Amino acid sequence: MALNSKVPKGPIKDKWTDYKNHINLVNPANKRHIDVIVVGTGLAGGSASATLAELGYNVKAFAYQDSPRRAHSIAAQGGINAAKNYQGDGDSTYRLFYDTVKGGDYRSREANVYRLAEVSANIIDQCVAQGVPFARDYGGLLDNRSFGGVLVSRTFYAKGQTGQQLLLGAYSAMNRQIARGKIEMFNRHEMLDVVVVDGKARGIIARDLITGEIERHAAHAVVIASGGYGNVYFLSTNAMGSNVTASWKIHKKGAYFANPCYTQIHPTCIPRSGDYQSKLTLMSESLRNDGRIWVPKKMEDVMAIREGRKKPTDLSEEERDYYLERRYPAFGNLVPRDVASRAAKERCDAGFGVNATGEAVYLDFKSAITRYGKEQAKIHNIENASDAKIYELGQKIVEAKYGNLFQMYEKIVDQDPYKTPMMIYPAVHYTMGGIWVDYNLMTTIPGCYAIGEANFSDHGANRLGASALMQGLADGYFVLPYTIGDYLANDIRTGKISTETPEFEAAEKEVSERINFFVNNKGTKSVDYFHKKLGKVMWDKAGMSRNGTGLKEAMEEIKAIREEFWKEVSVPGTASEMNPELEKAGRVADFLELGELFAKDALMREESCGGHFREESAELDGPQKGEAKRDDENFAFVAAWEYKGEPADAVLHKEELEFNDIELKQRSYK
Amino acid sequence: MNLTLKIWRQKDASSKGQMVDYKVTEISEHMSFLEMMDVLNEQLVNSDEEPVAFDHDCREGICGMCSMYINGEAHGPDRGVTTCQLHMRMFKDGDTITIEPFRAAAFPVIKDLVVDRSSFDRIQHAGGYISVNTSGNTQDANSIPISKHAADTAMDAATCIGCGACVATCKNSSAMLFVGAKVSQYALLPQGQVEAADRVRNMVAQMDLEGFGNCTNTGACEVECPKGISLENIARMNRELMKASV
Numbered sequence: 049m050a051l052n053s054k055v056p057k058g059p060i061k062d063k064w065t066d067y068k069n070h071i072n073l074v075n076p077a078n079k080r081h082i083d084v085i086v087v088g089t090g091l092a093g094g095s096a097s098a099t100l101a102e103l104g105y106n107v108k109a110f111a112y113q114d115s116p117r118r119a120h121s122i123a124a125q126g127g128i129n130a131a132k133n134y135q136g137d138g139d140s141t142y143r144l145f146y147d148t149v150k151g152g153d154y155r156s157r158e159a160n161v162y163r164l165a166e167v168s169a170n171i172i173d174q175c176v177a178q179g180v181p182f183a184r185d186y187g188g189l190l191d192n193r194s195f196g197g198v199l200v201s202r203t204f205y206a207k208g209q210t211g212q213q214l215l216l217g218a219y220s221a222m223n224r225q226i227a228r229g230k231i232e233m234f235n236r237h238e239m240l241d242v243v244v245v246d247g248k249a250r251g252i253i254a255r256d257l258i259t260g261e262i263e264r265h266a267a268h269a270v271v272i273a274s275g276g277y278g279n280v281y282f283l284s285t286n287a288m289g290s291n292v293t294a295s296w297k298i299h300k301k302g303a304y305f306a307n308p309c310y311t312q313i314h315p316t317c318i319p320r321s322g323d324y325q326s327k328l329t330l331m332s333e334s335l336r337n338d339g340r341i342w343v344p345k346k347m348e349d350v351m352a353i354r355e356g357r358k359k360p361t362d363l364s365e366e367e368r369d370y371y372l373e374r375r376y377p378a379f380g381n382l383v384p385r386d387v388a389s390r391a392a393k394e395r396c397d398a399g400f401g402v403n404a405t406g407e408a409v410y411l412d413f414k415s416a417i418t419r420y421g422k423e424q425a426k427i428h429n430i431e432n433a434s435d436a437k438i439y440e441l442g443q444k445i446v447e448a449k450y451g452n453l454f455q456m457y458e459k460i461v462d463q464d465p466y467k468t469p470m471m472i473y474p475a476v477h478y479t480m481g482g483i484w485v486d487y488n489l490m491t492t493i494p495g496c497y498a499i500g501e502a503n504f505s506d507h508g509a510n511r512l513g514a515s516a517l518m519q520g521l522a523d524g525y526f527v528l529p530y531t532i533g534d535y536l537a538n539d540i541r542t543g544k545i546s547t548e549t550p551e552f553e554a555a556e557k558e559v560s561e562r563i564n565f566f567v568n569n570k571g572t573k574s575v576d577y578f579h580k581k582l583g584k585v586m587w588d589k590a591g592m593s594r595n596g597t598g599l600k601e602a603m604e605e606i607k608a609i610r611e612e613f614w615k616e617v618s619v620p621g622t623a624s625e626m627n628p629e630l631e632k633a634g635r636v637a638d639f640l641e642l643g644e645l646f647a648k649d650a651l652m653r654e655e656s657c658g659g660h661f662r663e664e665s666a667e668l669d670g671p672q673k674g675e676a677k678r679d680d681e682n683f684a685f686v687a688a689w690e691y692k693g694e695p696a697d698a699v700l701h702k703e704e705l706e707f708n709d710i711e712l713k714q715r716s717y718k
Numbered sequence: 719m720n721l722t723l724k725i726w727r728q729k730d731a732s733s734k735g736q737m738v739d740y741k742v743t744e745i746s747e748h749m750s751f752l753e754m755m756d757v758l759n760e761q762l763v764n765s766d767e768e769p770v771a772f773d774h775d776c777r778e779g780i781c782g783m784c785s786m787y788i789n790g791e792a793h794g795p796d797r798g799v800t801t802c803q804l805h806m807r808m809f810k811d812g813d814t815i816t817i818e819p820f821r822a823a824a825f826p827v828i829k830d831l832v833v834d835r836s837s838f839d840r841i842q843h844a845g846g847y848i849s850v851n852t853s854g855n856t857q858d859a860n861s862i863p864i865s866k867h868a869a870d871t872a873m874d875a876a877t878c879i880g881c882g883a884c885v886a887t888c889k890n891s892s893a894m895l896f897v898g899a900k901v902s903q904y905a906l907l908p909q910g911q912v913e914a915a916d917r918v919r920n921m922v923a924q925m926d927l928e929g930f931g932n933c934t935n936t937g938a939c940e941v942e943c944p945k946g947i948s949l950e951n952i953a954r955m956n957r958e959l960m961k962a963s964v
Contacts, residue, residue, distance in 0.1 A: 099852045114773070115839050117880055118781040134860065176859035177850045179909050181872040188863025206873055212780055213876060220847035227843040235836065258828055287775040321748045326756055329778045452877075456779060459796075459803045460750075525852055574763040576756075620768045625730065626829045628771055629763060 152508020
């Protein structure tokens with residue numbers, strides 16, 4: 049099937065408006081007769097559910113957690129971007145659009161990104177009206193901060209808990225609709241397949257995670273908002289339950305999977321401390337506004353620190369290598385995530401890592417604390433303030449900005465980051481790849497949509513900070529509710545969709561057989577054993593840097609792990625009860641297929657772009673020496689994979705990316 | 719570290735539960751409490767026994783899913799943390815650790831350490847929101863200035879993660895810290911004022927209906943709250959209710 053992105057014609061600034069003016073609408077009286085299933089209730093799914101219900105559709109929402117309030121969007125820390133230009137520092141819709149396309153290394157779809165920038169300002173208005181307590185300045189107006197990869201302050205925030213507050217906003221909007229009976233909420237339910245009738249998505253098969261019962265749910269359209277698949281690496285910053293299952297199931301039923309290898313490695317995470325580790329914890333990128341990143345200049349200092357003979361605070365300014373400020377003077381510590389991650393890895397690979405494993409760099413707040421302290425001393429008319437007083441005053445400011453992050457760090461690492469620099473290292477964070485969607489956010493299965501992190505369109509090969517929350521809410525509040533009407537307008541005479549059809553029967557049978565296989569297999573190895581093994585291959589061979597040989601090996605190795613999994617996996621307990629091991633088994637089975645497609649996609653993409661450093665493709669000389677080398681001539685396309693059985697047999701479809709409003713340039717942050 | 723764990727096992731809501739002893743060895747002090755539980759579960763799976771079911775997800779202290787009662791305290795002995803943030807350095811080699819589910823009539827056990835906290839959702843359905851159309855056309859966000867103090871105080875209340883430690887630790891199983899936090903967030907912001915009276919009445923009525931007890935100002939909830947939600951919020955809720963009732 050040829051890909052049709054359905055991007056509207058006309059100037060980019062008018063596309064969305066014109067499109068909305070000409071889209072089919074469903075009359076309010078008819079919306080009552082139309083059912084929509086939303087899988088996932090994070091920022092995208094929660095806001096979509098609330099808005100679709102607000103418009104009058106009957107919504108059935110599904111979450112694997114016990115409440116929509118626990119979706120992993122809740123963990124996003126730093127903020128949400130919006131082109132409000134409240135600061136008067138030169139921001140505009142175009143500039144947000146430009147920064148996002150450039151930050152994504154020119155691998156996102158221009159029209160979608162422009163629309164995202166366009167609706168971004170509405171998101172802030174909407175959330176404030178819902179009671180989201182964004183940070184305010186003393187005049188009572190909204191405060192902003194800056195994030196990596198941009199030169200303006202456009203990030204709105206609620207301490208270091210912005211994701212939490214935005215999610216609770218969407219959750220409260222859902223609650224209002226649940227109370228009105230317009231959303232039927234299915235907590236502790238997992239979607240295990242999509243049902244396609246006459247070529248259209250008409251429902252899902254779900255498992256009640258408390259009773260184990262397999263249920264059929266019908267609807268006129270299905271929306272996948274199940275987030276990203278970073279847990280394919282086992283260790284990531286994702287919640288433990290985050291999985292690829294909903295996306296993978298629709299992929300197997302005909303939805304193309306786009307750019308699976310685009311996974312963001314986030315530069316500021318707490319380093320790994322041992323083999324038992326279950327997940328990695330992110331420290332908001334906003335810390336880089338005030339934290340300076342460095343490693344010692346001299347190897348002897350590195351060794352002294354590792355062996356405990358020296359403390360980082362013993363090193364003078366001259367003995368430290370602030371490598372980001374050195375290499376990228378224009379952006380300094382605020383370079384985008386991919387650049388910061390690669391630079392940290394480069395220093396650690398060269399032997400300058402500061403912890404026992406050699407996989408950590410410092411994020412230091414000393415200068416910021418002193419700077420703020422001096423400023424506060426002036427504000428409070430304290431003359432000749434002592435160093436201790438300056439420190440105390442400065443610490444208060446830093447605490448107000450990032451207190452919860454510092455507390456989180458201290459609890460995990462058992463060190464006080466006000467007194468000694470934090471140790472950080474890159475970790476798997478957010479997946480920019482996902483289900484391929486057109487401008488309407490519809491997948492290649494008619495009637496099946498994908499929104500938020502589950503789709504691929506807006507972030508290209510690298511996501512700038514504070515833009516995930518923006519995309520989730522833009523899709524859910526402002527984009528999907530329009531575009532889905534265009535499709536559903538043809539369904540007003542369809543009537544209730546029956547679940548008593550051969551298609552539902554077959555999908556349910558398949559799901560049940562798979563579950564029964566797991567509980568009856570009686571193998572010798574736990575689900576986690578396979579997941580960790582997969583994660584190691586992924587990190588070693590399809591992680592921050594990759595090469596052709598390694599990726600070919602990865603494909604073979606993952607296939608072998610998958611074969612062993614189906615022979616040897618052991619799942620205690622039964623199918624008809626709450627069984628977390630069984631839930632994990634199904635998810636890991638899907639990761640084992642996705643992982644191979646991921647490696648195949650990375651192998652095909654013989655260029656470095658975004659966070660994906662292809663070792664064969666680096667700048668060899670000139671001012672960009674050592675930086676990633678993109679290849680626009682051969683790879684300015686979206687790779688959309690069609691399922692053909694084994695992941696190795698997937699067929700590649702290309703959506704050529706057109707850039708009419710932004711010139712493709714080498715990304716330089718120097 | 720080598721530890722003895724005494725864990726509440728209960729097959730489902732209708733079965734009788736009991737404490738069961740387990741041994742774990744080679745626990746590192748850097749592990750989180752839940753990673754220690756992973757070690758136990760891996761051990762159980764490998765001997766073909768059913769692992770202990772417990773709720774957890776983000777493992778960074780924000781989703782509010784994890785909910786254990788450890789040595790008689792909600793989220794265990796450390797202050798200001800959820801169970802997932804509790805680290806084994808809080809324990810000593812040879813310790814015996816008692817692990818139970820959160821106990822409250824309004825939080826029925828689903829299995830082992832997993833309890834049903836949907837009563838919290840139902841309280842929110844009763845009015846824990848501002849009635850605003852979600853499909854756009856709201857006024858500019860800066861059109862109503864909000865004092866920094868009001869925004870910060872609302873934020874302090876809004877940081878509640880809905881974990882239920884306040885209920886579990888309260889001798890009356892009162893949910894007033896949770897409900898107080900939700901009521902406070904909206905009571906402090908201009909956007910929430912129009913329906914403030916209905917909100918507090920409906921949420922409190924639902925809270926009572928769910929079978930949560932009353933507050934007797936013992937303050938245990940505040941002590942155990944991983945997010946430091948203050949008792950002030952209960953006072954504010956009471957004031958709001960009083961205002962709504964006269």
